Amino acid sequence: MPTEQEAKPAVVTPSLQQWRSPSTFRGAPGEDPLKWLKEYDRVANFNKWDDMMCLANVYFFLDGTARQWYVNNEDALDSWEAFKNGLSGLFGDRQKYIRRAEEQLKCRAQRSGEYTVLHTKCIRTLPRGKSSDERRRKSVTPNERCC
Numbered sequence: 001m002p003t004e005q006e007a008k009p010a011v012v013t014p015s016l017q018q019w020r021s022p023s024t025f026r027g028a029p030g031e032d033p034l035k036w037l038k039e040y041d042r043v044a045n046f047n048k049w050d051d052m053m054c055l056a057n058v059y060f061f062l063d064g065t066a067r068q069w070y071v072n073n074e075d076a077l078d079s080w081e082a083f084k085n086g087l088s089g090l091f092g093d094r095q096k097y098i099r100r101a102e103e104q105l106k107c108r109a110q111r112s113g114e115y116t117v118l119h120t121k122c123i124r125t126l127p128r129g130k131s132s133d134e135r136r137r138k139s140v141t142p143n144e145r146c147c
Helices: 033-047 051-061 064-073 080-107 116-125 132-138
Strands: none
Touching: 033 051, 033 080, 051 064, 051 080, 064 080
């Protein structure tokens, strides 16, 4: 005859997997959209989201400029691939532009015989991730450019 412990059925409590959340992408200067998309894909794989779920959830992980871009273009973003291409196309190009400017700044040294004022103007004309209007207001004339 089975004992009292043997007669009780085993109760197995299913453990619910804790969902993961990616960081928020704002589209600010210095943020890398490709790095963020890689993180988002990693989280989506963990959460077992398909492309449709990725697109449905992405709004909640955007803020600032990136969210406004999404809201403005939501109708055109009809697939996860379209979203990724749009995000990396818009915000990724800016990152390349900023990185290229930083590299130019690192490599820019005052040339022999170059006036300090002219060298300083060249450094100041390198883009710093600001809007094109801000760069235009601070730019020098083409005759003064040395870079």
